[in-house]
Amino acid sequence: MRKVLHAFAALADLGEEIAETNDFEEMVRSALHVVLGALGIRRGAVAEFEREASALRVVATRGFGEAFPPEVSSLLKIDSAHADAHTNGAGPHISSSQGVSRLEREIKGLFACGEVEVVMPLVVRGELVGAIMLGGKARGDSFSTEDREVIRSLGRHIGVGLHNHRLLREVERRAVENRKLYEDLKAIYKDTVRAFAVAIDCKDKYTQGHSERVGKYSEIIARELGWSEEEVEGIAIAGYLHDIGKLIVDRDIINAPYPIDAKKSSELNRHPAAGYEILRPIKHPFADIPLMARYHHERPDGRGYPDGLKDEEIPLGAKIVSLADSFDAMTTDRPYRRRRSFVEVLADFRRNAGQQFSPAVVAALCRALL
Ligand SMILES: [Fe+2]
Numbered sequence: 001m002r003k004v005l006h007a008f009a010a011l012a013d014l015g016e017e018i019a020e021t022n023d024f025e026e027m028v029r030s031a032l033h034v035v036l037g038a039l040g041i042r043r044g045a046v047a048e049f050e051r052e053a054s055a056l057r058v059v060a061t062r063g064f065g066e067a068f069p070p071e072v073s074s075l076l077k078i079d080s081a082h083a084d085a086h087t088n089g090a091g092p093h094i095s096s097s098q099g100v101s102r103l104e105r106e107i108k109g110l111f112a113c114g115e116v117e118v119v120m121p122l123v124v125r126g127e128l129v130g131a132i133m134l135g136g137k138a139r140g141d142s143f144s145t146e147d148r149e150v151i152r153s154l155g156r157h158i159g160v161g162l163h164n165h166r167l168l169r170e171v172e173r174r175a176v177e178n179r180k181l182y183e184d185l186k187a188i189y190k191d192t193v194r195a196f197a198v199a200i201d202c203k204d205k206y207t208q209g210h211s212e213r214v215g216k217y218s219e220i221i222a223r224e225l226g227w228s229e230e231e232v233e234g235i236a237i238a239g240y241l242h243d244i245g246k247l248i249v250d251r252d253i254i255n256a257p258y259p260i261d262a263k264k265s266s267e268l269n270r271h272p273a274a275g276y277e278i279l280r281p282i283k284h285p286f287a288d289i290p291l292m293a294r295y296h297h298e299r300p301d302g303r304g305y306p307d308g309l310k311d312e313e314i315p316l317g318a319k320i321v322s323l324a325d326s327f328d329a330m331t332t333d334r335p336y337r338r339r340r341s342f343v344e345v346l347a348d349f350r351r352n353a354g355q356q357f358s359p360a361v362v363a364a365l366c367r368a369l370l
Contacts, residue, residue, distance in 0.1 A: 031046070034133075035158075037153070038154070040137050042059070044134045046132050047059060048130050048135070049129055049130050049131070064115065096362060107131050108133075117135055117136045118133070122158060124159045124160055125163075129143075130162045186285065196260065197215070198211075203249075203254050207332075210243075211242070215237065217324035217328060218236060218239035219235060219236040220369075222317075224368040234288065234317075236282070242292055242321050245277075247277060253268055254268065258334075261312050272306050273306045291317070299322075301355045314358075317356070323365060327349075
């Protein structure tokens with residue numbers, strides 16, 4: 001009896017660990033050894049019922065040797081409807097030579113091994129979570145009523161451990177699913193943004209790929225400024241979308257030969273505010289994207305548009321997109337002028353730092369490219 005009490009104490013400790021441990025199988029093996037040791041049984045096994053596969057998977061065995069190799073019997077099909085019929089509302093029970101339940105018989109049949117004397121389905125809250133299979137007692141005695149009580153109690157304990165482990169796995173599985181769902185949505189958002197970038201650039205026959213490049217340059221600058229990965233992703237998207245307001249500007253105005261008259265110019269200059277209005281109703285993963293579109297033509301000296309903001313009023317993200325925008329405009333061919341070299345353009349930026357561009361942002365671009 002002392003041995004049995006000791007076994008209970010050992011299992012109480014194991015119960016907690018079964019739910020928490022990564023080495024779940026090791027814990028089940030230990031629990032099985034406790035049961036076998038407490039009752040003087042040479043052979044035994046614990047199987048877990050896997051709902052998805054509708055199968056019993058042997059988690060731990062002892063003493064069956066080649067007759068019970070877990071790798072062979074690791075997935076034994078069991079009819080789940082059948083299992084439900086037996087387990088719904090029924091507590092765990094122990095087989096007897098007179099009246100074994102169908103489930104017990106079935107499990108015994110699955111583990112076609114003559115040396116299994118006792119089969120105990122493990123049922124928690126009406127659900128089959130596993131089974132314990134035990135061989136005869138080492139001294140050849142038959143199982144007493146007391147032995148069966150002990151097996152039932154220890155089995156309930158192991159069953160709760162299996163059940164907790166199942167819940168934990170379920171939580172983990174859902175976490176993985178949610179993560180995947182989030183990644184998928186993010187990918188859809190990014191693809192949509194890219195599609196818009198292409199649509200924006202299509203309106204202007206001279207700026208193929210401009211928006212995507214502005215996104216890339218913005219990303220480089222933000223990374224150089226030590227922004228987090230999430231913020232860097234956000235600024236790249238702001239770069240892709242900064243000119244989205246051009247979608248509402250007439251194509252003839254966008255493509256008008258340089259220099260354009262005042263009327264056309266003011267029409268064209270509507271695009272940052274229009275972009276803000278287009279982007280504002282969308283719930284972006286990166287909240288400042290509409291503002292970056294609105295302020296990408298603002299200047300630290302206050303001579304920018306649409307709001308004529310002063311240096312400290314312009315968000316850093318908008319300053320980054322602004323510089324990336326000018327950098328791409330100056331390093332690509334335009335109808336009114338040839339592209340200039342990186343070095344020339346950066347020298348120009350340095351001269352204009354504080355007026356048209358933020359000095360800190362210019363310095364970051366220079367550091368990243370030179
Ligand atoms: Fe623009």
